[in-house]
Amino acid sequence: MQLYDAAQNATGLHEAFRKVAENMPVVLRTLKEAHQVQETLARSSNIAYNQDIEKSDWEVKPIFVTCETNVELLGKIFEKVVPADEESRLEHYRKVVAIVLPGKKKKVEELMKEILEKLQLLHTYQFFRKEPSLLDDEGGKYVNTGSGPRNVHEGSGEQYNNTISGGERNVHPAGWRAQVTGTATVNTFTGGRDDSLFPDADDAKCIALYYSHFHEAHPVLVCRTLYASHGYPQNVHLVVTFIGAQYAQVSSSALANALRASMNPIDETQASSVQALLLYTIVLHALHRTNEAEDCLGRAAKIARHIGMNDPAFASNTAGGNLEVEESYRRTWWELHTTDIYVAALHRRVAPSTALLRTMPQLPGLSGQSSNRSLQSFENRVFALGPRVQYSSACYKIEASRIISRILSLDPTHTTHISDVEAVDHAIASWKLYGPSEQTCVDNHGDVDVSLFQAHYLILCASIFLHFPRSALPPRVPSAGDIACARAQAVEISSPAAAHHTAKAIAASTSMANLAALPCPLDNHSPFFVCGLVLGTVVQLAAATLHLHDPSQLQRHRDHVVLMLGALGHLGERWTVARNAVACLKAISQVIFVDPAVMAMPEQAYVIPAQFENFSNIDWLDMFTPDEIQGTVWNG
Known part of the structure; x- marks a missing residue:
């Protein structure tokens, strides 16, 4: 502790060292007390309770390990840096980080941030495991019988007791307010809040899930530790809760209706309205409510322009x-x-x-x-x-999206001058040369750079958007008859330019499959990765129709498709757009990859999937347009 005390007064140190030193005593005490609580609970004579505690120990162990590892790393850094001369402290910092954190990008502030986030998660976990303060059939007033803040119920709804030191939560008829005393902050959400909106999961759990699974991919709000104190308006709080609920895999129509109502009308003078509408757009798109998503996105863009968010x-x-x-x-x-x-x-x-x-x-x-x-x-x-x-x-992600914007300005009917197409193609190639490689998306410890991952699939989408329409790949989903004919003969590509575009589209699709194969959890990626996977699968399916006569080529396309369908299937457990895409793409895949002439049981008649008729002769890339999405393609 003396080392951290010294760091608070040492000159020549970055401000981050002082902030870490200020927080370290609380961190160490919290970890110690948490261990003591677990040990005390484990001494219970109740066998069933002990089994629950053992399960709890197993569940929270990774949290403790991360915190204690980071504390140890911070200790090593401080030991080398703080005692050094003022002039050499920065150089000592660089050297010790290279030694104790090889191959990792973490700095002292990032190590401490991760500790605080894990402790917040631990607190949330413990909060949900507590017994209810009253049984369901108990009622009456909650009376404060000791020192500390009171919990006062002032209207209908549920009373929340203060179960930890630091404040209270009061329930009011017109809304809800987390009221705290001392040096803590007050968080007020305006408008009505009814706990019946979401009976199956608490707000705090959904907020924790939002930050652990979604925020890094779309970091429009402040960090987790500042969320409560910032006091976001109700529409932001509702959309955060709604997104978190998707990861909790629970639903509430009342919550969904309240969220929709909170967006109409909306304050068109506030940046928070842009944030609420943007987050709502992303989750609506993931839930395959495409027209609603487009409406929210248009409103968000209009408000952002109106209030000047693009101004430096x-x-x-x-x-x-x-x-x-x-x-x-x-x-x-x-x-x-x-x-x-x-x-x-x-x-x-x-x-x-x-x-x-x-x-x-x-x-x-x-x-x-x-x-x-x-x-x-x-x-x-x-x-x-x-x-x-x-x-x-995030800068590489922005650059990739701006390259896509350049593609949108090109005429898709092949009348664009070849030099304009080449210029964008060179921009895509340059992005790959000057940007970090896809292997750097995941470090040796399995930590994912979600923004960099997004940047890579966006640049691959850019390549597909540019090359697929100009390639020799069939622009439309072929009929079952066309596929049967293609099995009998090779397809010639007469134009060298078309062959060039074909090769680049297939290469981008293969790289999309490689992204899906990276050793990282799919759940933490943006829901927009679903569309990247669909694009990649579509290109492989279209390419497979050119190679039906070539078993080795066909097998490669099949392997890529199987991988991306598997990733989509996993994401489909949460996002409707992925679930619908899998149903569509599996029907097409079955017709392409299952040859009735070589089926294992020829005595069984081969039946073309009924859904396939909905997709035949539709432009591959039109599968994303709202007209097709709302029509027969996705609804079967």
Whole structure:
């Protein structure tokens, strides 16, 4: 502890060291007390209870391991850096990080942030395992009989008792408010809140799931530790709860209805309205409510333009000096920008208005840091002569989406001049040369850089959007008769240009399958990865129809399709758009890959899937357009 005390007064240290030193005593005490609680509970004479405690120990052990590992690493860093001379502390910091954190990007502030997030998760876990403060058939007032804040019920609804030190939660007829005393902050949600909206899961659990599974892919809000104190309006809180509920795999029509109602009308002067609508857009798209998603996205873009979120000064002028909020506003604009472009490409629209604006805010910064770098400085990094500047992974995601925007301006009917197509093709190739490789998406410890993963599948989508329509691949889903004929003869590709585009489209599709094969959990990726997987599968299926006569080629296409269908099937457990896509693509795959002439049991008549008739002769890329999505293709 003396080491951390010394760090608070040492000169020449980054501010992050002082912040870590301030938090460390609380962290150490919390870990110690948590261990003591588990040990005390384990001494119970109740056998069933002991079994539950053993299960609890097993469930929370990874949390303790992560926290204690990070504490140990921080200790090693502080031991080397704090006693050093002021002038050499930065150099000592670089050296010790290279030794104790080989191959990892974590800094002291990131190690502490992970500890605090894990402890928050531990607290949430323990909160949900507590016995109810009253049985369902008990009633009456809750009376405070000791020191500390009171829990006062002032209307209909459920009373929440304060089960830990630090405050209370009061329930009011017109809404709900987490009221705390001391140095903590007050979080008020306006509008009505009824706990019957979501009887199967608590808000806090859904918020925790939102941050652990969704936030990193779309980081428009402040970090987890600041969420409660920031005081987001009800529509933001409801959409966060709703997204978290998808990961809890519980549903509530009342919650869904309340969320929908909270978006109409909406305050068109607030950045939080853009955040709410943008998050709602993403989850609606994932739930295959495409027209609603497009409506919300259009409203979000309109409000963002109206309040000037694209202005470089907007974030600093409206965040009240809070750097975390400033950064969240910048991230919100860029998430809106990339989402707007991606959805336009999927639905075969022209470039959206957010892609055409000339003024843009500063780029998102590295983890835990604000950014003062512009889009122009990032684009011009390729000409820099000095040391390579490190940019956040989000910057590469933004660049990939802007390349997609350039594709949207090209005429898809082959009348675009070849030099324009080549220029975009070269931009895609340059992105791969100047950006981090796909292998860096996952480090040696299995930690995923979700933004970089998104950047890679976006650039692969860009390649498919550019090359597929110009390739020799059949633009439409062939009929069963066409597939039967193709098995008998090879398909000749007469145009060298078409062969070039074909090879590049297939290569991008294969790389999409490689992304799906990376050793990382699929659940933490953006729901938009579903569309990348569908695009990749579509290209492989189209290519397979050209190679039905070639068993080795056909087997390769089959392997890629099977992998991507498996990934889609996993994502389909949560997202409707993936579940519907699997049903569609499996029917097509069966007709392409199952040859009735070589079936294992020829005595059984081969039956073409009934769903296949819904897809035959539809443009492969039109599967994403709202007209087809709302029609027979997806609904069977």
